[in-house]
Amino acid sequence: MLELRALSAGYGRAQILFELSLEAKPGEVVVLLGRNGAGKSTTLKTVMGLLRTRAGEVRFDGQRIDRLPPYRIARLGLGYVPEDRRIFTDLSVMENLEVGRQEPRAGAPHWTPERLFALFPNLGRMPERLGGRMSGGEQQMLTIARTLMGNPRAVLLDEPSEGLAPVIVDQMAQTILALKKEGLCVLLCEQNLRFAHLVGDRAYVVEKGHVRYAGTMAELEKNDAVREQYLSV
Amino acid sequence: MTVLAVRALSKAFGGVQAVRQVSFTIAAGELLALIGPNGAGKTTCFNLVNGQLPPDAGEVEFLGESLLGLAPRKIWRRGVGRTFQITATFASMTVRENVQMALLSHHRRLASVFSLARRQHVDEADALLARVHMRDQADRPCAVLAYGDLKRVELAVALAHQPRLLLMDEPTAGMAPAERSDLMQLAADLARGSGIAVLFTEHDMDVVFRHADRIAVLSGGELIANGSPQEVRADAAVREVYLGSYA
Amino acid sequence: MTYSSVLIQFLNGLAGASTLFLVAAGLSLIFGVTRIINFAHGSLYMLGMYVAVWAAEPLGFWWSVPIAALAVAVFGAGVEIALLRRIYGAPELLQLLATFALVLIVKDFTLWQWGPEDMLGPRAPGFSGAVEIAGRPFPEYELFLIGFGPLVLGALWLLLTRTRWGTLVRAATQDREMAGALGVNQKWLFTGVFALGALLAGLGGALQIPREPATLLIDLSVVSDAFVVVVVGGLGSIGGAFVAALLIAEIKAFCIGLGFSQLTLVVEFIVMAVVLVLRPWGLLGRVPAPARGAGGAEPPLEAPSPAAIGALLALCGALALVPALSAGYTLVLLTDVLVFALFAVSLHFIMGPAGLHSFGHAAYFGLGAYGAGLLLVRGGLPMELSLLLGPLAGGLGAVLFGWFCVRLSGVYLAMLTLAFAQIAWSVVFQWDAFTGGSNGLIGIWPAPWLSSKTAYYYVTLALSAGGVALLWRALYSPFGYALRAGRDSPLRADAIGIDVRGLQWAAFSLAGLFAGVAGALYAFSKGSISPESLSVPRSVDGLVMVLLGGIQTLTGPLWGAALFTWLQDAVARGIDYWRAVIGGVVLLLVLAFPQGLTGFLRRRSAA
The missing domain is CATH 1.10.3470 (ABC transporter involved in vitamin B12 uptake, BtuC)
Structure with a gap:
C-alpha cells in the first residue's frame, strides 16, 4: 500500500534521510522507532509532501506521490496526523472535522461525524467547543478524527502518545487497534517502546536517517542488542 | 530552609478554574516535580510562579519576599533561574556568548556601548560551561548544537547569576530516554551541590521517579498529592487520574 | 456645537467609515490567509476609483461600481497568480517590498492611462439629492453608504462562518500547511481570498467617487489609514476592522466639522497610542501565535578581520x-x-x-x-x-x-x-x-x-x-x-x-x-x-x-x-x-x- 524506496530528504543544507526504504500493507500497523532526531518525523513529512524528496521515490497504492503537493496526496487517501496536533484552535470541533472532510472513497471506511463520535465519545459531548479550549488529550483525539474525515486508506501518525497522560495513552492504543480492524494501513513513529508494543505489528528502527533494523514487533522484543544500541533501553 | 513558598494560589480563565488553592514549599537543595494529566494546571501553576501570569489569589514567596506583580526579568534579578520546554537560546551567538549575555546582564553591563562584548567575563563563562560539560564546545554557534547540548547550555545560562531557585519546564521534552536521565542527573547534582531549590514539570515518569525528592500531583487544578515518590506511587487517587498502568 | 451639527458630523463619520472598512477588511482577510501585508491595497482602491470614473462616463455610475470592483478583483487574482505565488516562502520583508513595488507600478500605470489631473466622478443617480435631518440637508448618498458598510460586514460574516469555503479560509488563516495536508488546495484558496480582498478595495474606491475626486496621492493615504484601522482594530479581525473604521472615521468627521482638520492626525495618533498601550494587538485582536516553522537562525556576527x-x-x-x-x-x-x-x-x-x-x-x-x-x-x-x-x-x-x-x-x-x-x-x-x-x-x-x-x-x-x-x-x-x-x-x-x-x-x-x-x-x-x-x-x-x-x-x-x-x-x-x-x-x-x-x-x- 505504502512503499518508500531509497528515500533521501532534509532541511536546508542538512540531509536527514539517507536512502531510507520501507513498506506497509493494508490492515497493518507499522512502527518507526528511533531516538529523537533519528529522522522518524522527517520520514512522515516527506511522505506527505510537506518536505521535498531529494532522491528516491514514494509509492502509494502503486502510484508515485513524491512530486505531488500535500493536498493532492491527501486527496489520494493518505491521512497525516502531526506530532504537535495542529488543531485549528479558532474553529469548533465540527468545523475542524469539516476542514478534513472529503468525498467517500472506494475501498476505504466512510467516516461521518456520528461514527467518529462513537469512536471518540469525548468529542461527541462537545461538538461546538473551540479547538483551543480543549485539553491535550481531547485535541489528540480531534486531530485523528479530523484526518479520518478524509476517509483515508492509510494514515501516518507522528508520535500519537507524546505528552499524554498514561491513562490517555491506553485509550490511544485502543483507537489505533480499532483503525487497524477497519482495514487501514497505519504507519506511526514512536519513542515510547511500551506503546509501540501495544499496537505494532512490525517495526523499523531508524537511526541517523538509515533503517538499522526491520522485523516483527515480537522479534524486536527479543533482540536486546538492537534495543540497547538504537533505542537506549 | 524554605526557598519557595506557594500559598493558596488560584487562577481562572474565562470561568474555568485552572488552578485552585494550590500550596506547596520547596527547601534549598530539594527537587520538587509537578506532575498531572494534561489540563490539570501544571503549566498555569508554573507560569504563576515565574511571573508570566498574575494569580487571582494567593501568594508566591521567594526567600520570604513576595514575587507577585514582578516582571519575569525582575524575578530573575531576585535570584530565580529558568529553562524552557523548548530550548530558548540565542542562535546567532556561540555557546560562550550565550553564557556571557547572562553574565553581562547579571553584572549590569548591558548599556555599555563601547566595550567589546566578546571580551567580557570570559573566564567566568568558561567555568560555568565546564560545570555542564560544555567547555569544549564553547566556540560553536548555538544554531548547530545537538538538542541535548542546547539543554545543557540553557542550564549554564540559568546558573550564571547563582540562583537560589531553578524553574525547569519539561526539562527532558524532546530528548531520547538515555539523555533524559543524564541531563536530569546533571541538574540534580548541580542543584544539590549548591543548595539550589528546583521546581520542575515533567511528563516522563521514569525521570520523575528517579530524580525528584518530592512529587506534587495536580488534577483538575487542585493539588491531590504531595509527597515522596513512594508515597505518590502508592496513592490510589493519583493512580486513577494519572498514572494508570504505570504504577 | 449644536445638537444638530453633532448629529450631522456623526452621520458623516458613519459614511466615511464604510469605505474605510471595506479597504481594511480586505487587507485583514488577505493577511490572515497569505500572511502578506498588501502594501498595494491602497493602490487597488485607487484603481477602483479611476476605473469607476472612467466607466461611469459611458455606462453610468451604478454600472461602473460593480465593473470597477470586478476589474480590480481580476487584477488582484492576476497579481496573486503571477507574483505572490512565487514569494509565499520568501522572508516577510521581501514580500512587503514586492507589494510596495506594485504600488509604484500601479501608480505609474494610472498616471500613464489617465494622466496627472484629478478626475471627478458623477453623482449617484437616485441618491443625488439631500434629505433633511435635524433641520439640515444631508446627502442621500451618505445615507446609502451608512447602510452599505454593515451590509458588507454581515455578508462577510455569513461567508466566513456559514460556508465550507469560509471554514477553509479560517482554517488556512491559522495553519495553512496543515490545511494542505488535509486535502485543501491552498493555491486556489489564496487566489480566491486575494481576489476577494481586491474586490472589497476596488468596491470601496468605486463607491467613493461621488464623494471625492480620484487622485494619484490617494493610494498611500488610504493604505496608511487602513493600517491604522487594522492596528487599532486587530489584524485578522473583520469585526475589529469595522469598529476601528467607525472610530477613526468619526474622529476625522468631528475634527473636520469643528474646523480643526489639521488636528485630525494628532487625534488619530493619540487614539492609536492609547489603544496600543491598553491593547497592543488591537481592540478585537489577539496575541499573534509565533510563526510556524519560522526561517533559520540569523547568521552570527563575526568580528571584523584586520584585513x-x-x-x-x-x-x-x-x-x-x-x-x-x-x-x-x-x-x-x-x-x-x-x-x-x-x-x-x-x-x-x-x-x-x-x-x-x-x-x-x-x-x-x-x-x-x-x-x-x-x-x-x-x-x-x-x-x-x-x-x-x-x-x-x-x-x-x-x-x-x-x-x-x-x-x-x-x-x-x-x-x-x-x-x-x-x-x-x-x-x-x-x-x-x-x-x-x-x-x-x-x-x-x-x-x-x-x-x-x-x-x-x-x-x-x-x-x-x-x-x-x-x-x-x-x-x-x-x-x-x-x-x-x-x-x-x-x-x-x-x-x-x-x-x-x-x-x-x-x-x-x-x-x-x-x-x-x-x-x-x-x-x-x-x-x-x-x-x-x-x-x-x-x-x-x-x-x-x-x-x-x-x-x-x-x-x-x-x-x-x-x-x-x-x-x-x-x-x-x-x-x-x-x-x-x-x-x-x-x-x-x-x-x-x-x-x-x-x-x-x-x-x-x-x-
Whole structure:
C-alpha cells in the first residue's frame, strides 16, 4: 500500500534521510522507532509532501506521490496526523472535522461525524467547543478524527502518545487497534517502546536517517542488542 | 530552609478554574516535580510562579519576599533561574556568548556601548560551561548544537547569576530516554551541590521517579498529592487520574 | 456645537467609515490567509476609483461600481497568480517590498492611462439629492453608504462562518500547511481570498467617487489609514476592522466639522497610542501565535578581520582623494551616496541586529532635514549649529514614535512605523505657515566656508563615515549583543533580566538620530527640502538599499546605497515613468535574489 524506496530528504543544507526504504500493507500497523532526531518525523513529512524528496521515490497504492503537493496526496487517501496536533484552535470541533472532510472513497471506511463520535465519545459531548479550549488529550483525539474525515486508506501518525497522560495513552492504543480492524494501513513513529508494543505489528528502527533494523514487533522484543544500541533501553 | 513558598494560589480563565488553592514549599537543595494529566494546571501553576501570569489569589514567596506583580526579568534579578520546554537560546551567538549575555546582564553591563562584548567575563563563562560539560564546545554557534547540548547550555545560562531557585519546564521534552536521565542527573547534582531549590514539570515518569525528592500531583487544578515518590506511587487517587498502568 | 451639527458630523463619520472598512477588511482577510501585508491595497482602491470614473462616463455610475470592483478583483487574482505565488516562502520583508513595488507600478500605470489631473466622478443617480435631518440637508448618498458598510460586514460574516469555503479560509488563516495536508488546495484558496480582498478595495474606491475626486496621492493615504484601522482594530479581525473604521472615521468627521482638520492626525495618533498601550494587538485582536516553522537562525556576527578593517579604511582614504581627481557632478552624486549610506546603515542597525522592520525610517531622515532647515530659516541659528542640532529632531521623533513601535513586532511593527511616517509627512505637508507645506523650505545653504562642493563633500564624508563607524562599533558592544539576544529569543532574553523593549527603544532612537544626521546633511547639500524627504517612498528607498545589499551582512547597506542612488540618478534623469522602472527592478530583484546581492555573491563564492 505504502512503499518508500531509497528515500533521501532534509532541511536546508542538512540531509536527514539517507536512502531510507520501507513498506506497509493494508490492515497493518507499522512502527518507526528511533531516538529523537533519528529522522522518524522527517520520514512522515516527506511522505506527505510537506518536505521535498531529494532522491528516491514514494509509492502509494502503486502510484508515485513524491512530486505531488500535500493536498493532492491527501486527496489520494493518505491521512497525516502531526506530532504537535495542529488543531485549528479558532474553529469548533465540527468545523475542524469539516476542514478534513472529503468525498467517500472506494475501498476505504466512510467516516461521518456520528461514527467518529462513537469512536471518540469525548468529542461527541462537545461538538461546538473551540479547538483551543480543549485539553491535550481531547485535541489528540480531534486531530485523528479530523484526518479520518478524509476517509483515508492509510494514515501516518507522528508520535500519537507524546505528552499524554498514561491513562490517555491506553485509550490511544485502543483507537489505533480499532483503525487497524477497519482495514487501514497505519504507519506511526514512536519513542515510547511500551506503546509501540501495544499496537505494532512490525517495526523499523531508524537511526541517523538509515533503517538499522526491520522485523516483527515480537522479534524486536527479543533482540536486546538492537534495543540497547538504537533505542537506549 | 524554605526557598519557595506557594500559598493558596488560584487562577481562572474565562470561568474555568485552572488552578485552585494550590500550596506547596520547596527547601534549598530539594527537587520538587509537578506532575498531572494534561489540563490539570501544571503549566498555569508554573507560569504563576515565574511571573508570566498574575494569580487571582494567593501568594508566591521567594526567600520570604513576595514575587507577585514582578516582571519575569525582575524575578530573575531576585535570584530565580529558568529553562524552557523548548530550548530558548540565542542562535546567532556561540555557546560562550550565550553564557556571557547572562553574565553581562547579571553584572549590569548591558548599556555599555563601547566595550567589546566578546571580551567580557570570559573566564567566568568558561567555568560555568565546564560545570555542564560544555567547555569544549564553547566556540560553536548555538544554531548547530545537538538538542541535548542546547539543554545543557540553557542550564549554564540559568546558573550564571547563582540562583537560589531553578524553574525547569519539561526539562527532558524532546530528548531520547538515555539523555533524559543524564541531563536530569546533571541538574540534580548541580542543584544539590549548591543548595539550589528546583521546581520542575515533567511528563516522563521514569525521570520523575528517579530524580525528584518530592512529587506534587495536580488534577483538575487542585493539588491531590504531595509527597515522596513512594508515597505518590502508592496513592490510589493519583493512580486513577494519572498514572494508570504505570504504577 | 449644536445638537444638530453633532448629529450631522456623526452621520458623516458613519459614511466615511464604510469605505474605510471595506479597504481594511480586505487587507485583514488577505493577511490572515497569505500572511502578506498588501502594501498595494491602497493602490487597488485607487484603481477602483479611476476605473469607476472612467466607466461611469459611458455606462453610468451604478454600472461602473460593480465593473470597477470586478476589474480590480481580476487584477488582484492576476497579481496573486503571477507574483505572490512565487514569494509565499520568501522572508516577510521581501514580500512587503514586492507589494510596495506594485504600488509604484500601479501608480505609474494610472498616471500613464489617465494622466496627472484629478478626475471627478458623477453623482449617484437616485441618491443625488439631500434629505433633511435635524433641520439640515444631508446627502442621500451618505445615507446609502451608512447602510452599505454593515451590509458588507454581515455578508462577510455569513461567508466566513456559514460556508465550507469560509471554514477553509479560517482554517488556512491559522495553519495553512496543515490545511494542505488535509486535502485543501491552498493555491486556489489564496487566489480566491486575494481576489476577494481586491474586490472589497476596488468596491470601496468605486463607491467613493461621488464623494471625492480620484487622485494619484490617494493610494498611500488610504493604505496608511487602513493600517491604522487594522492596528487599532486587530489584524485578522473583520469585526475589529469595522469598529476601528467607525472610530477613526468619526474622529476625522468631528475634527473636520469643528474646523480643526489639521488636528485630525494628532487625534488619530493619540487614539492609536492609547489603544496600543491598553491593547497592543488591537481592540478585537489577539496575541499573534509565533510563526510556524519560522526561517533559520540569523547568521552570527563575526568580528571584523584586520584585513576587512584595512579595506574599509582604504575605501575612506580613496573617497577622500576623489576631489583631487574629479569635481562637479561626481562629487554631488558621491555626496548623495554618502548621505544615503549613513541612512541605510542606520536603518540596518534596527532591522538586522535588533530585528525591528521599519517601513517608516524616512520620517527620521526628514525630521532631521526639517530640524536643520527650520533652525536655520526660522530659528536664525548659524548653519554649523543647525547641522549639529537638526538631527536631534530625528532622534526625538524616534524617541516618541519608537516608544509605541517597540511594543509591536513583525508586520504589526512595519505597519505602525509606516503609519507614523505618513502622519509625520502629513503634518509637514499641511503646516504651510511653519514648514512651507508642499513647497517645502528653500535657502538652506551651507556656511560660506563650506559652500564649495569639495568642502561640503568632506564634511559629509567625515560625518557619514563617523556615524557608520559608531553604529557598527555599538553592535559589538554588550548593548549590540543584547539587541541580538532580544531578536534571537525574546523569551530567553527576558528570562536573564534583559529589558528587551527598553533596549530596542534606545536602538530605535539612536537609529533615528543618525538618520537625522543623514537628513540634515542632505538638506544642506540640496539647499532646499520638501515633504518628499520624509515620504513613504523615501522610507522604501532605504529598505531597498538595505535589502539590495543583503540584510544579513554588515557592509551590505553601503553597497546597496551606492548602487541604488546611482541607479535612481541614472533612471530618473532619463525616463518619464521612472517609478515603474524602479518598481520593476525591485520585483525582479526580489524574485531573483531573495537573500540580497551580497548574500547572493557570498553564496556563489561559497558554492
